[in-house]
Amino acid sequence: MEIITHTDYFILKRMAPGVFATIAKPGTGAWSNAGFVDLGTELLVFDAFNTPAAAEELKKQAEKLTGKKVKYLVNSHYHGDHVFGNQVFEDLPIISTELTREWIKDKNAIGDVDVETQETQNYLDNLMLQIKSEKDEIIKQSLSNQYLEMQVMLTQIPFMELTLPTITFENKLVISGTERHVELYCFGGGHTPSDTFLYVPKEKAAFMGDIVTDNLHLPVFHPEEFLTILESTRTMEIDILLPGHGDIGSNEKVETMIDYVTMLKEAAEGAVAADVELEDFVSSFVIPEEFKKWKGMQGIKRNLKTVFDFYKKDVEKTATQSI
Numbered sequence: 001m002e003i004i005t006h007t008d009y010f011i012l013k014r015m016a017p018g019v020f021a022t023i024a025k026p027g028t029g030a031w032s033n034a035g036f037v038d039l040g041t042e043l044l045v046f047d048a049f050n051t052p053a054a055a056e057e058l059k060k061q062a063e064k065l066t067g068k069k070v071k072y073l074v075n076s077h078y079h080g081d082h083v084f085g086n087q088v089f090e091d092l093p094i095i096s097t098e099l100t101r102e103w104i105k106d107k108n109a110i111g112d113v114d115v116e117t118q119e120t121q122n123y124l125d126n127l128m129l130q131i132k133s134e135k136d137e138i139i140k141q142s143l144s145n146q147y148l149e150m151q152v153m154l155t156q157i158p159f160m161e162l163t164l165p166t167i168t169f170e171n172k173l174v175i176s177g178t179e180r181h182v183e184l185y186c187f188g189g190g191h192t193p194s195d196t197f198l199y200v201p202k203e204k205a206a207f208m209g210d211i212v213t214d215n216l217h218l219p220v221f222h223p224e225e226f227l228t229i230l231e232s233t234r235t236m237e238i239d240i241l242l243p244g245h246g247d248i249g250s251n252e253k254v255e256t257m258i259d260y261v262t263m264l265k266e267a268a269e270g271a272v273a274a275d276v277e278l279e280d281f282v283s284s285f286v287i288p289e290e291f292k293k294w295k296g297m298q299g300i301k302r303n304l305k306t307v308f309d310f311y312k313k314d315v316e317k318t319a320t321q322s323i
Helices: 052-066 098-107 113-133 137-159 223-235 252-273 278-284 301-321
Strands: 002-006 010-016 019-024 034-038 043-046 070-074 094-097 167-169 172-176 181-186 196-200 205-207 240-242
Touching: 010 052, 010 240, 019 052, 034 052, 043 052, 052 070, 052 137, 094 098, 098 167, 113 137, 223 252, 252 278, 252 301, 278 301
Parallel strands: 043 070, 070 094, 094 167, 205 240
Antiparallel strands: 002 010, 010 019, 019 034, 034 043, 172 181, 181 196, 196 205
16 A cells, blocks of 8 residues: 555555545544545545545645546545535535435535534533543543544634535446446445445455444444445455545455444344343443444444444334234
8 A cells, every 4th residue: 555645634545556545634624534536537536524625635636646637526425524525526526325415415504604613612612621521541532533623623614615416326326437437335324324335346445434444433323234234345355445534454344343333233132132221231331352442432332322222122113013
């Protein structure tokens, strides 16, 4: 994995011929990873960072390196750290699933600048209080990184405009170029209600969005669909992949995520079957050694609650239907 250059926002790396990763530098305004593929005569960008400034640098570096213009932008899911840079690509086709487009529109609306600025400042003030009182060093680091990212976000609010995808697909979309083609897949929602990943068959490379991350307790939206999405990639030849957060790796990162979600699923199902209360389940849970150093603002607790509630509701629904 050749390092091509360092910018203020990211490290640009070559993953494979024609496939490039931009690894976010913490606390700079990029926040999540992005990447781009040289299709032949034009470029496709995957995700757009958290701020227009970072996205502008992404577009600049991609076109400078290849001597070609960006033709497409893909949004993997609706979270702001992947789509708030969309406005830099507003004159191009922006691609997502229909559901992702709806959630970007509903969840990421940018209102009155003064109100948004004050709310963000209030959030930062509360974050600082949490940082000062937090005893767990790993969570403290996660809170501190969130603080740095949101500080950058605060400076960008006056310049931000919500830009929506203009082309939508459902399960699969193939985009062909003169040198290589990419395949976009959505098998449901694991991290969010709709998660897209990108596969480059010729180079056996993939951009995974946040369905694969590196040592991070990112939110689980739907554990069953999360596993379905991850397991679907086992049928693909993936030699190298870019997670939504963290460094480039192999499909071993997929296996790690499968282990993580499976661990949450089995623990929650066991607790629900034993009629354990949520509070007792979370407070008594012992994190397996391999996940103890994972980062996240709430550690593993948020996902324990989400997955427990998912299976609790599933059991209650089944019981109601059998009456």
